[in-house]
Amino acid sequence: RVVAITFTEAAAAHMASVTGACLREIALGQDTPLGILETCLPGDHDLRRARAEALLGSLDHLVVRTIHAYCRRLLAAHPLEAGIHPGFEIDADGAWRTEITREVVESALREGYGEPGSPVLLELAARGYGPQHLADALGVLVEKGVPPDALGVDPFDGEAVGRALKALESALRALTGAMAGRQAEVKGRKDVLLRVMEASERTPDLLRASPGAGAENVAAFVAKLGETWDASAMKRLGEWSSGKFNKNEEKAFGDAAVNITAAATDLHAALSRITPLDPILLDLARRALAPLLAEIARRLRRRGAISYEGLLQEAHDLLGRHPGVLARIREGIDQLLVDEFQDTDALQCEIIRNIGLDMHPEAQPGLFVVGDPKQSIYGWRRADMAAYESFLAALEDAGGVKKTLSVNFRSVPAVLDEVDRIMRPVMRREEGVQPGFEPLAPVEHNASDRGFIEGGCAPVEHWVSQSWNQETGAPSEKTNAGPAARLEARTLARDIRRLHDDHGVEWPSFGVLFRARGDLEIYLRAFRDEGVPFSVEGDRTYYKRREIVEAAALVRCVLDPNDHLALLTLLRSVLVGAPDAAIVPLWRGELPELMTDLEGPDERRLEKIAALVTEVQRELPEDIPGLARIAGWEHALLAAVQEIALARSSFRRDPADRFVEKLRIRFLVEATESARSLGTYRAANLDRFFRELLQAIEEGGGDAPAIARALRQAVAEEEEAEEARPKDTVQDAVQVMTIHQAKGLDFDHVYVMQLHRSSRAGKQALDDAEVIDGRLEYKLLGAATPGYDAVEESRRRVARAEVVRTLYVALTRAKKRLVMAGSRRPGGKDPKEESHMGLLRDRLPDGNDVMALMAELGAEGSDARADGHGARWFFPGLQAAAHPGRGHAERDAEGLFSPEEIAADTGTLRALGAEARARMS
16 A cells, blocks of 8 residues: 655666665664664564564565556556557557558558649658658657647647737837937948848838738748848847947947847847748648548557557546546555656656645545755656646645755765855756755764875866967867867776775776766777776667677678678678778679579579689789788688578578577677677677567568568667676676766766766757647647747756756765866856856866966976865876877777778778779769
8 A cells, every 4th residue: 555656667676675675674673774763663673573574575565666657557457447458568669659650651652642642742742851751750749649639720820820929029129119219320331230220110010910820821921021031130130139239339329238139139039930930831741740640549549559658648647537546546545655756747747646636635645755856857858847846836735744855875075065065156046947056964974074085086176178288388278079088088097097906996986977978989998998897887879889780780681682781791890801992893793793692502603702702802902901910801701601691591491599599600790799899798789689689580470671671770770779788797897877877876986077068959850849838839840830939948948957957966976086077268268058067167276267277287297286175176188298198099999900000991992982983983
């Protein structure tokens, strides 16, 4: 009768294991576990132990679930009431969704592109939007849970358009008022100013002739507005919104410049929301997609496939439509506990509210929620701070009590003081967006702990990733991202190596955190050079790994003789190692055609291939750089060809398990990869690859083209999948992860790297959908609804707030020592607002500009100094100037080739490429 809900499977498993551990300690008569109040336990110790033993025996009855698992449990118990297939399954990876979407689109286009055809689909095709565009848009709509009938509502009705026009009219009136005739006072050239003013004067006439509802009317209005506010007028208005005025304007505008800037900002934003609209395209898209979306929904429901988002929606609807079901669920719960509540979205809040809050007090279960809004960092996964705060307000209105947990069991006082110093000025309360900062107090047994201070270290360190110019004896004016990353990486690897070797710090005690993985390989390369073992947490680059790409190419060569790209990949893989100089001659000798015709161990065709390979090998110039290192490549190529012939025959004749076994034994892929860098990890990936291949063959009924196509797509699209881990790997390694992955974890030594990096804006999606302020706003094929800008603005606001919270999460992972590394701009230039360094702009060494301190230390011949708060300021660039690195940054990821060899090979490849292009033309 206890239900505990959290938001990740790992957290649910941890909660259950901690509960079991506490009960075991009590049953054994040990000290009261941390977090258990002695006053809440029976005074009779025999009774206490007996109850703990009884609870341990029934621990499997404790319901500890993720929110999705709990909703699945509800639906499985009440499928008929929910109106879903009794044997429903979760479409976890979207495979069913993709398959059904493709089927529906292909079926619709057979008719739509025929005679007489669909005018809507044909018009979209004429505009350049074909089957893949439609499938992508439908995939997003299904994933976002958009109901098909929502596309039937005209987004250009009077109300939607009216909101956008009202904002435009208000902004225009504000600019006109701010100008107040001052434009006449501008001397000199007025051509650009006049264009702005003329556009401002003509716009009210457009607004008075209101466009009305409907896509065509709005499209005509948008076209006229775009003509009125042409590129030059918009550019000048944008400059005004940034406070950029020429001298004549400054003189004429005077003290009104501030108001003009504010008004220009609002007007520019209002125009930027309307002028890009493409009502005709959006109208075509929604009319084309609405019936297809309805058919996809029908087929998914018939098959019993439910997405994770659909799981929540179905559970929510079940509880809302069937009071009897809700009453039975409530009757079975005495206590409902919800952990990590800051990660909830609005829909999840409603589910919890239905079960544990919205009822008569005498009928509701006990409700206990735990959440730290300062650690809400999953806005991109729809975590909603406004929903969180609304729920807490409702809980307090219902008589609930709010308690603040402020004792930190993890960090030493020096780290907590630094967290306070950095976060207090930047984490400011903003309703529904950002909580206010609340200081943390160290737990009693940590209160006198000074942190890690051995070997010249300090419990708090700021590493300034700025290069030192030895010629001028001063800090470099500019240290770009690449040099800064290499400087940090080399220093990080050496620091960890030193602390492990000289001070006995165990490898797992180090946690290295990144905001993003963009430059991760630079740091891993430095670890390899220094012999530092590392584990990259949650690396989802399985289909980008070289061993998987090459193994997939091997299987594709076997299953699809026409896949010549796979053949090329195989020739250049470690299994064959054919030189690039041989590729063009082999293709010229029709190797692809010979391999296509090779259906089995055909001696005649094998002899032809052998003759071709021998001829190419004999004619290769001996002075090709690196050729001597791969002598005998022709034997490896011929052996691979013979094994492919046998494997093609085996696939048709042998059971699936025997076929896969032969692949593994005959090609020795795993043995080859095990001998390379990180061989145990490569072997683990390949073991997983061949197991999944066997499963795909058995489940697919031996459909070779389908299996080859799936592999080709996975590699081409670099599908996300987590790497395998070696079975016998002891995690005696430095832990490398993103800040998001570190949430809930802690390490003695935490290094937060690349604080200067801002988040890279991703490619603008053509398709999107979101409910904002109770309205569905969406974008299809790049054309947006009039209110879609509210979605973008909301996401920008959340992203800005989460920059602050991710920094808080990163800093509070440290137990004994916290290192913050990043480049600070010289010359007083502010770092970017959206970077973590932007939040540290006021955290400076006492009484010193950072670059001035670096110059002072350089003159002294030192590289670090402590400030008045006990933090150590360290400049790796000064150390690097005194102790040059080993040149690891110039080597390739495997450390196999010298720069001279790479340059020579590159020249050869370019020459071969030129020859190939000439022959093809």
